[in-house]
Amino acid sequence: MRTISESRCFGGVQGVYAHASDATNCEMTFGLFLPEEAEFGPVPVLWYLSGLTCTHENAMVKAGAQKWAAEAGVALVFPDTSPRGDEVPDHPSYDLGHGAGFYINATEQPWAGHYRMWDYIAEDLPRVITANFPIEDERQSICGHSMGGHGALTLAMSLPGRFRSVSAFAPISHPTASDWGRKHFLNYLGTDEATWAPHDATLLMRERGFEGEVLVDQGTADPYLNALMPEALAEAMCTRRQPGAVRMQRGYDHSYFFIASFMGDHIAFHAEALHR
Ligand SMILES: N[C@@H](CCC(=O)N[C@@H](CSC=O)C(=O)NCC(=O)O)C(=O)O
Numbered sequence: 001m002r003t004i005s006e007s008r009c010f011g012g013v014q015g016v017y018a019h020a021s022d023a024t025n026c027e028m029t030f031g032l033f034l035p036e037e038a039e040f041g042p043v044p045v046l047w048y049l050s051g052l053t054c055t056h057e058n059a060m061v062k063a064g065a066q067k068w069a070a071e072a073g074v075a076l077v078f079p080d081t082s083p084r085g086d087e088v089p090d091h092p093s094y095d096l097g098h099g100a101g102f103y104i105n106a107t108e109q110p111w112a113g114h115y116r117m118w119d120y121i122a123e124d125l126p127r128v129i130t131a132n133f134p135i136e137d138e139r140q141s142i143c144g145h146s147m148g149g150h151g152a153l154t155l156a157m158s159l160p161g162r163f164r165s166v167s168a169f170a171p172i173s174h175p176t177a178s179d180w181g182r183k184h185f186l187n188y189l190g191t192d193e194a195t196w197a198p199h200d201a202t203l204l205m206r207e208r209g210f211e212g213e214v215l216v217d218q219g220t221a222d223p224y225l226n227a228l229m230p231e232a233l234a235e236a237m238c239t240r241r242q243p244g245a246v247r248m249q250r251g252y253d254h255s256y257f258f259i260a261s262f263m264g265d266h267i268a269f270h271a272e273a274l275h276r
Contacts (some may be wrong), residue, residue: 001017001018001019001128001132002017002018002019003014003015003016003017004017004018004029005064005143006162008065009033009066009070009094010035010067010069010070011032011035011036011070011147012023012033012034012035012036012038012066012069012070013033013038013165014031014032014033014058014060014066015031015032015033016029016030016031016032016057016060016072017029017030017031017130017132018030019125019184020141021083021116021120021125021227022024023116023119023120023123023124024083024088024115024116024117024120024124025083025116026083026084026085026087026088026114026158027031027078027084027085027115028079028080028083028084028120029055029056029084030056030076030077030078030125030129031056031057031059031060031064031076031077031078032075032076032077032090032136033037033066033069033070033075033076033078033116034075035069035070035073035075035134035199036070036073036074036076037073038075038134039131040132040138041134041253042117042135042187042218043073043074043075043134043136044072044073044074044075044136044139044140044141044271044274044275045076045077045129045136045141046069046074046075046076046077046080046138046140046141046142046143046267046270046274047076047079047137047139047140047141047142047143047144047152047163048065048076048077048123048143048148049081049103049121049142049144049145049146049147049149049151049152050062050078050079050080050144050145050147050148051081051098051130051144051145051146051147051148051149052081052094052099052146052147052150052180053081053095053099053100054081054157054233055080055081055099056078056079056080058076059078059145059254059256060078061221062259062260063259063263064230064260064263065254065263065267068263068264068267068268069267070191070267072267072270072271072274073165073218073275074252074267074270074271074274074276075133075135077123077129079120079121081099081100081101081117081147081210082097082098082099082100082115082117083098083101083114083115083116083117084098085116087113087134088114089110089111089113089114089189093185094185094204095180095183095184096184098176098185100113100147100184101116101117101120102117102147102150102151102184102185102188102199103117103118103121103147103148103151103154103155103187103199104116104117104118104178104184104185104188104189104221105118105119106173106188107188107189107208108187108188108189111188113185115188116134118155119153120211120255121173121234122140122155122159126140128251130192130242134173138162139258139274140162140163140164140274141163141164141165141166141167141273141274142155142156142165142166142167142264143162143167143169143270144168144171145167145168145170145171145182145259146167146168146169146171146172146180146224146228146254147172148164148171149168149169149170149171149172149173149216150168150170150172150173150175150181150199150201152167152171152272153165153166153168153171153204153205153210153214153233154198154199154200154204154273155174156200156212157201157204157205157208157209157210158198158204160211160232161211161213162269163233164212164213164273164276165213165214165215165269165270165272165273165274166210166212166214166217167215167216167217167266167269167270168216168217168232169216169217169218169220169259169262170217170219170222170228171216171228171230171233171237171256172201172227172228172229172260173201173202173203173216173228173232173233174200174201174202174203174229174232174233175196175199175200176193176196176197176200176203177202177218177229177232178227178228178229179227180224180228181196181200185199191269201233202229202232202233202235202236203236205236205237205240205242206236206248207238208238209237209240209242210242211243212243212273213244213269213273214237214242214243214244214245215244215245215247215265215266215269216230216233216234216244216246216247216267217244217249217250217252217258217266218230218246218247218263219251219253219254219258220248220249220250220251220252220253221250221251221252221253222252222253222258223253223254224254230246230248234246241269245251249261249262
């Protein structure tokens with residue numbers, strides 16, 4: 001692992017690091033915020049998974065999360081959204097290839113050699129951060145935006161016991177029924193739709209739910225509402241009697257202005273579970 005930068009931030013340190021990833025078979029970059037408490041011992045951690053077109057940097061510089069995380073004594077991890085590099089296949093459209101890993105392990109060519117973002121987030125990066133930083137691996141929570149909200153919800157429901165709480169900003173909620181999902185599953189996983197279902201938050205909510213609390217915020221002025229399908233997830237949560245909330249936030253769009261507006265709520269929600 002190598003350090004790209006470290007900057008003082010709200011009494012803690014905002015770092016950017018790179019490491020060779022076994023999962024994605026290329027060098028990966030991530031951001032990690034450590035609160036001041038990390039100088040004295042291991043701290044709980046909140047994962048933030050970003051959306052389409054993002055790198056590790058978007059949320060790190062635009063979400064305003066560090067102030068709240070510093071107050072809560074919680075570390076933040078900002079992973080990249082796909083493998084990168086000249087040797088990594090890409091696609092001309094913004095929502096496939098670089099910046100669009102979709103938090104799944106591709107099985108189809110030309111993607112399968114590098115696009116293993118599920119393993120990267122579930123196994124590879126956790127190993128790197130717990131080996132190199134004072135992180136409590138027993139106290140983890142996860143959140144994300146859009147494609148990253150899909151990733152956060154599917155990882156949390158599929159890895160029982162790993163995360164204490166999960167939240168999402170405008171998640172892609174029912175990707176097997178949406179243009180934001182079907183295109184990715186077809187390209188990365190192939191035509192057998194049975195392999196898609198384990199990566200659909202609505203289907204997972206219907207089938208098993210999440211053992212902790214779930215918080216979802218969704219803007220009513222989001223131009224991608226038809227692709228995100230929050231109504232499908234909300235219905236599945238109600239049917240399952242899943243503890244949590246889907247909050248429709250009047251007038252907010254899909255941008256980081258929306259995310260920054262509710263980031264304090266999300267970090268307080270996770271801090272409550274992480275410090276319990
Ligand atoms: N049409 C846009 C789509 C890109 C976009 O809106 N990306 C969002 C995430 S969308 C779902 O995963 C985002 O977070 N963008 C980065 C940012 O800093 O706002 C396009 O063509 O780019």
